[in-house]
Amino acid sequence: MTQTTAESPVRKQRAQLKMRTLRTDRWWLAPALVFAGLMAFLIYGFWAIFDKSYFVAPYHAPFASPCLATSCPPEARLFGLAPFGDWYTLPPGILILGLPAGFRLTCYYYRKAYYRAFWLSPPACAVGEPHKKYTGETRFPLIFQNIHRYFFYLAVVIATVLSYDAVLSFRDKDGDWGHLGLGTIILVVNAVLIWLYTLGCHSCRHITAGRLNHFSKHPLRYRAWTFVSKLNAKHQQFAWASLFSVMIADFYVRLVAKGIINFPFA
Numbered sequence: 001m002t003q004t005t006a007e008s009p010v011r012k013q014r015a016q017l018k019m020r021t022l023r024t025d026r027w028w029l030a031p032a033l034v035f036a037g038l039m040a041f042l043i044y045g046f047w048a049i050f051d052k053s054y055f056v057a058p059y060h061a062p063f064a065s066p067c068l069a070t071s072c073p074p075e076a077r078l079f080g081l082a083p084f085g086d087w088y089t090l091p092p093g094i095l096i097l098g099l100p101a102g103f104r105l106t107c108y109y110y111r112k113a114y115y116r117a118f119w120l121s122p123p124a125c126a127v128g129e130p131h132k133k134y135t136g137e138t139r140f141p142l143i144f145q146n147i148h149r150y151f152f153y154l155a156v157v158i159a160t161v162l163s164y165d166a167v168l169s170f171r172d173k174d175g176d177w178g179h180l181g182l183g184t185i186i187l188v189v190n191a192v193l194i195w196l197y198t199l200g201c202h203s204c205r206h207i208t209a210g211r212l213n214h215f216s217k218h219p220l221r222y223r224a225w226t227f228v229s230k231l232n233a234k235h236q237q238f239a240w241a242s243l244f245s246v247m248i249a250d251f252y253v254r255l256v257a258k259g260i261i262n263f264p265f266a
């Protein structure tokens, strides 16, 4: 059997095929769907960042939460705080956009998805790619994908804030507890899906029990790892479910804030 080491010429060569692939199935469908889904999210996100209808008591649009600018309505501010001074005049969503965006952009699943759908590198298994060379994630700029584990900690903060917003949505406009509208349900479902996606992260799996030699000596960490591993097996599904849920929740709150959907059913 031929050994393929890093120095081996066998490893350096690609299969010399005249056609792009020998596959006869619809291999292009998955990358095309990923491209459409991610483009829809990017276009919506761009619109939402500049849309000003991000808060209507008791609902807070996820794309603008936490609201940290002085332009945020007092009830929309996290614990009433506005740490950025009057000098900050851009939309408040821009302040926190980088945290969930960085988390998803560096996610192991999304990396596979957008490398295939946007870079065509390669577009699918056993399909030739248009690029002449492959340098992987070992050098600039893709080496920065390794900061994913740090984005995980920031994503936990964002998930906590969205959960807090979901809890506050059980209050009515006057601040009394007991409200239950469609918006409440949508925000709660979104918070749950965000947690399922966040906790299923490969970095979270490593944090819970990575480098342990004996599970039997760490029963709690073993339990946590078992739970995270189950979520991790469905990471792709939760990635998409939470992507759409956050978009739906955000859009719904804006429709209520604009008066297109009205209370008491909202």
Ligand code: FES
Residues within 6 Å of the ligand: 103, 107, 108, 109, 110, 148, 152, 197, 198, 200, 201, 202, 203, 235
């Ligand atoms: Fe997907 Fe960490 S691997 S969120």
